[in-house]
Amino acid sequence: MLIVQKYGGSSLATAEKILYVANKIKENYLKGNDMVVVLSAQGDMTDILLEKAKEISKNPSKRELDVLLSTGEVQSAALMAMALEDRGFSAVSLNALQAGIFSTSEHGLAKIVSINPTRIKNELKAKKIVIITGFQGIDEHGNITTLGRGASDTTAIALASALVADLCEIYTDVEGIYTADPKQVENAIKHKELCYNETLELAQMGASVLHSRSVELAQKFGIDFFVKSSTIESEPTLIKACNLEEKIISGIASEKKICKLSITNISGEKMLLILQLLAMHKISVDMASCVANNLSFVVHKSDLSKTLEIINAYFSEEILVEKNLVKISLVGTGVAYDTEILALFYETLLKEGVEISLLSLSTIKISVLVKKDDTKRAIKALHKNLVEGV
C-alpha cells in the first residue's frame, strides 16, 4: 500500500518529537507499505525566520522571503531522514525541486501547477522512505516558492493525487474534526466522516486544523483523507466526497476578529464600486448586506486598515466601524434551505438574548455576526439545540 502522511510543525518541535514520529513512520513501513511523508517546519521555526527577515527589512523581498522560509522544511525533512537512517531504515529527504513539485511564481502564495513524481517513485522502488518538504514549490524559472501558511496539507493532498496513493493521512495536534471547538463546547462530537464542503467551513474552527486549499484540492481530485492526532491513538475523521442528498449538520464554526463596516446614504453604483475595488485588492468580503441606501459588510481585522485606505481614497462618505465581532456559522449540507433549521437557529439566539448584527445564508451554512462577549453562550446554545439535539 502506498501511504502519504503529513506531520505538522508542533509534531516536530523537538528532537524527541521527531524521533517519536520516526517510530510511527517506521511501524507503517515495517508493515510493507511504501511511505511518502510530507513535513512542515519545526515548531515556531517559520515565525523565527520571519522575525529574522523583519530585522533586515520591514517589507522583505517576497522572492527572498520564500528562499528563507523554505529552509525550515528542508531542516525538518533532513532531521527526519537522519532519524530513520539512524534506526537502520533507508530514507531520503527531497526538497520541492527534487520531488518535482512545480508551482506558479506568486511568491508567498504560489499554487501547485504539476507534480513530476519520477524521483519519488524511483526512491520508493529502491525501498526508501521518502521525506518531502511541505509548503514549497519550484517555479518555471527554477526559483523557490512557498504555497502559503499551513500549505503542507496541500502538498500532501497533491502528492497523494499524483502518486495515486492508497491512503492519505494528515496528522495534526487535534484528534479529528469536531462539531464545534472542543475548547469552547465540552459536548463537541468528533466526526467519523465529513464531506469536503463542510470540512472547508469547519476547518477554520479553533486551531485551524486544515489548510483550506488542501480540502479544495482533495475535492477536485477526489482524494479521501484522514485527519488524525499525531500523539493520541484515537479514531480519525475521514474527509470524503459527500452524498448531496443527505441532510446533515456538520457543526458550529466561529471566526474571531471580524470588523463590520457600515456606510449610510450611498448610491447603488457606489456600493457596487466599493465591492469591486475590494475584490480587486483581494480583500475577502465574507458577509454583506445592502438595504436601501445602506451598505454593511465585514472584513477580517488584518484587512481593516487596507480596506479603509482603499475606500477613503475614492469616497468621502463616513464609514462606521464595529471591531471585535465574531462570525458564528452553522455548517451542514442544505441547512440554509431548511426553514425549520433556520427558524430553530434564530429562535435559539433570540432566547439567549444574543444580538445578531448581520445574518447571511449560503448553500452549506447559516452565518451570524455577534458581539465577542456573546460568542461562547451562542455557540453552546446552538450546539445543544441544533447539533446534539438532532
Next chain:
Amino acid sequence: MLIVQKYGGSSLATAEKILYVANKIKENYLKGNDMVVVLSAQGDMTDILLEKAKEISKNPSKRELDVLLSTGEVQSAALMAMALEDRGFSAVSLNALQAGIFSTSEHGLAKIVSINPTRIKNELKAKKIVIITGFQGIDEHGNITTLGRGASDTTAIALASALVADLCEIYTDVEGIYTADPKQVENAIKHKELCYNETLELAQMGASVLHSRSVELAQKFGIDFFVKSSTIESEPTLIKACNLEEKIISGIASEKKICKLSITNISGEKMLLILQLLAMHKISVDMASCVANNLSFVVHKSDLSKTLEIINAYFSEEILVEKNLVKISLVGTGVAYDTEILALFYETLLKEGVEISLLSLSTIKISVLVKKDDTKRAIKALHKNLVEGV
C-alpha cells in the same frame, strides 16, 4: 569590472552586520561593477545545525547532514539579497543548483567538478547583484553536497575562475596574512603579496584564515586574490603565483594539539604497513622519523583515538604517546635547502633552550615539534632572528 567577493560567517552574524556588508557591496556596485558575492552561514549557525543533528543521531547520515547544513548559507544569502533589495538595489540569491555549481558525491567533503554560470551571467546582464550560497554543490543525481568546513573560500575562487572575474576578494575577520600570528608575535608583519604555496602553509596560522583547497584551486587556475578585513579599512594581502627563483621567508606558522606516537623495536616492514594503514584510513601523518628500528610520527589530537585503534588492531607493540605538542614551521620558498637558514633556525631554538622533539624538512618549510610551554618563546625568537632580521 566583474568582482567576486566572499564574506565569512563572523561578518554576517547579526542583522546589523549583514546590513553593514550590504553597504559595502552596494558601494562596489554603484561604481559600475558587476557583483557576485559568496556567503557563509551566519555566525555559529553551522555549529547549531550540527548540534541539532547530534540530538537526532550520534552518527548522522552524511547525505542528510549536508541537506541540513546547506540551509545555513541559503538563509544568509536570502537575508543579504533582502537587505540589498530593501535599499533599492536589485539582487537575487542563488543556491548551488541555481548557480550551477556541480560537485562530486562525497557528502561532507565534495569537490567542485564544474560550474555552469549561465544563470549567474543572465542575472548580471539584468544588472542584479548576485548572492551565492558558499560551501555547497549539487552532485550528478541532484543531491545537495557540502565541500567541507570553510569551503566558501573555495566556492569564491571557483566562481572567479568560471566567470573570468577581474577581481576576487576574500573578506575575513583578520586584516590579511601575517608573518606570524599577531596574537603571539607583536612584531608580526602583514604580507602585501604572498605566493600560493607559502599561503597554504601560513593559512593555517592562528585563526585559519583561508580554506586550503581554495588556495590550491587558485594556484591551479592562476586566480590572484586579495585577503581583506571585512570591518577595517587596511591594505590587504594579494595571493598570487610566485617567482620560484626568489628566496623569501614568508613567516612562522604553528599548529597546536599535535600528538607524537613512538614505537621502538619494530621491523621496517611493519613500519611501512603502519603508515600504509593510516593512509588508507585518511589519517594525515605530517611528520615522521624512522631511525634504526624506531618509528616516530605525529597525528592531530582529533585523529589520535582512531590511530591507536587501527594500530592496536594489527600490532601488539607498545605505543608511546606524547600529547599536547606544537608544530612550529618556518615557511618560505627554498628555506629548507638553504643551510644558512637551517643553521640559524636550529641555533635560535638551541639558545632559547627549546627542546626539539622532531624535525622535518620540505620544499618550502622547516618544521619542528616542541612542548606546548615552549611555543610562544620559540616563535618569538624565530620571528626575531629569521623574519625581522632578514
